[in-house]
Amino acid sequence: MASKSYSIFSLKCPTCHRGDLFPTPTFSYREPFAQYTHCPACGQIYFPEPGFYYGAMFLSYIGTGFFSLGVVMLLHWVLGWSMIASFLALIAIVAVLFVWWFCVSRSAYLNLVYSYKPEVAARADAGTVNVTTPTTRKST
Ligand SMILES: [Zn+2]
Numbered sequence: 001m002a003s004k005s006y007s008i009f010s011l012k013c014p015t016c017h018r019g020d021l022f023p024t025p026t027f028s029y030r031e032p033f034a035q036y037t038h039c040p041a042c043g044q045i046y047f048p049e050p051g052f053y054y055g056a057m058f059l060s061y062i063g064t065g066f067f068s069l070g071v072v073m074l075l076h077w078v079l080g081w082s083m084i085a086s087f088l089a090l091i092a093i094v095a096v097l098f099v100w101w102f103c104v105s106r107s108a109y110l111n112l113v114y115s116y117k118p119e120v121a122a123r124a125d126a127g128t129v130n131v132t133t134p135t136t137r138k139s140t
Helices: 004-010 054-078 084-113 120-127
Strands: none
Touching: 004 084, 054 084
């Protein structure tokens, strides 16, 4: 699978689409902000420079803003919920999806910088890449 959307939403390495970006599952709330330092399959660095993921913060902000507008407009205008109920529902939805959206934003930002390389994926599949076991980082 070589599409960017696959890499972004499955939280896989943008270069090989094999290694995970995060050590915990997608909707896990255990260590939600821990991320591998590099790809466990191909060795792609996930933290190319200090503060790299500040851009992901802006992607997250923009996405959350439009999502919030859409949810409140749907609940209030289309379904006729009160404004208070609409915002309480929004807060509940955003609280549940927060960790997932954090991970997707980081994955999308990493995919803006790196692209899929079939030859790297083939080497990762063949097991000819010598990659050390990645550690995790919790901040930018
Ligand atoms: Zn990789």
